[in-house]
Amino acid sequence: MPDERASDQGLGTIEAEFRAWLSAHPAATLTELEIELDRRLRAGRAQILREAVTAMPNPAGVCPDCGRPLVAHGQHVRRLVTQGDEPLTVERSYQRCPACGAGLFPPG
Structure with missing residues (x-):
């Protein structure tokens, strides 16, 4: 740690x-x-x-599968590792496509 x-x-x-x-x-x-x-x-x-x-701003994106607008679907935590091998935990708005159900954790 x-x-x-x-x-x-x-x-x-x-x-x-x-x-x-x-x-x-x-x-x-x-x-x-x-x-x-x-x-x-x-x-x-x-x-x-x-x-x-x-x-970072977290604007609504576009579904990578069907191209329709995504909607916010709560805050999600993502655990990453930096290039320096340090753990990095970020919380961002998770987005979901109401049409096809695809989900996206925005860049960042």
């Missing part, structure tokens, strides 16, 4: 927490430093992506 604390406050917090970790591990190798910093940056990246996706 990612360290959500590091990502909640932005890059300043990530840097401060990394420096605190460094103080507690003065003999860390460059590889260990990179691993620790990358872990914190991935968690922060996932948080920024989560916020961006949540803020």
Whole structure:
């Protein structure tokens, strides 16, 4: 599970927490430093992506099967994995076609 604390406050917090970790591990190798910093940056990246996706507009789409307008069909949670291998959970309006029943979780 990612360290959500590091990502909640932005890059300043990530840097401060990394420096605190460094103080507690003065003999860390460059590889260990990179691993620790990358872990914190991935968690922060996932948080920024989560916020961006949540803020994206969610207009009604068109059915990919029959071309008719889709209608909102409640909020659904989708669990994804970022390119940095961090879990990313987003909640968006699920859309369904009233004509053919096809469903769509909008991009984002």
